[in-house]
Each structure stands twice: as C-alpha cells, then as structure tokens.
Amino acid sequence: MQQVRLRLLERAASGREAPRDVSAWAAVVASNLAMDWHRAKRRQERLGERLAALSQPAHPSGEDTSVLSVAVAQGLDELPDAQRQVVVLRFYADLPVRSIAEQLGVPEGTVKSRLHTAVRALRARLHEDEVV
Numbered sequence: 001m002q003q004v005r006l007r008l009l010e011r012a013a014s015g016r017e018a019p020r021d022v023s024a025w026a027a028v029v030a031s032n033l034a035m036d037w038h039r040a041k042r043r044q045e046r047l048g049e050r051l052a053a054l055s056q057p058a059h060p061s062g063e064d065t066s067v068l069s070v071a072v073a074q075g076l077d078e079l080p081d082a083q084r085q086v087v088v089l090r091f092y093a094d095l096p097v098r099s100i101a102e103q104l105g106v107p108e109g110t111v112k113s114r115l116h117t118a119v120r121a122l123r124a125r126l127h128e129d130e131v132v
Contacts, residue, residue: 003033004026008022075121082114083118086100086111087118089114
C-alpha cells in the first residue's frame with residue numbers, strides 16, 4: 001500500500017490530475033506492483049536454479065578458479081573502457097540495465113549492446129586461451 005500511496009503522491013507532484021476513481025486506480029496499481037514483484041521473484045528463482053545447475057556438475061579446484069579469474073581480469077583489461085564499465089557495473093556491482101543506463105546517461109539499448117559485445121569478446125578470449 002505504501003507503494004500505491006507513493007505513486008499517487010508522485011502523480012500529484014508531477015502535476016497530473018488525480019484519477020477519477022482513486023480506489024479503482026489504486027487497485028490497478030497494486031495489482032501491477034504485485035505482478036512485477038512476483039515476476040522479479042520468479043526471475044531470481046530461475047537465476048538461482050541456473051547458477052546451481054552450472055555449479056553442480058563441475059567442482060573446479062582452487063587452481064582452476066584462479067586461472068579463470070586471471071583470464072577474466074586480463075580479458076576485462078583488453079576491453080574498451082565503455083564495454084569494461086558496463087560489464088563491471090552489470091556483473092560485479094549487480095546493477096540492472098536500467099540503472100546502468102541512468103548512471104552513464106546513455107540509452108538502455110546502448111548498455112545492452114555494449115554488454116553483448118563485451119561478453120562475446122570475453123567468451124572468445126576464454127575459448128582462445130582454452131580456459132573454458
């Protein structure tokens with residue numbers, strides 16, 4: 001309910017007129033917020049499942065992990081600054097694309113494009129060096 005009230009206050013602060021039927025508007029906003037929350041929760045669960053599935057089959061030794069870490073660090077160093085920046089913000093700082101775009105002052109599509117290009121380059125580098 002706090003989020004619904006906040007949305008109503010934001011709406012009033014931005015100068016838009018109040019909804020005709022506040023209770024109906026509040027019900028729709030609450031429903032949308034609940035759906036967003038459930039979708040985000042399910043997305044996190046799927047991510048957790050995928051990460052668990054990836055980590056179960058192979059248990060890399062400490063040496064394998066450090067070799068991979070060094071290779072990734074070297075690959076990051078070779079990326080252009082703009083690509084390295086979005087990779088670090090996305091995968092190390094765990095920021096969503098929207099937040100990265102806002103912080104860098106670029107469109108979300110630009111962030112996605114840079115991420116795609118950077119990940120592809122890192123993947124190629126790791127395969128080239130036979131790390132992965």
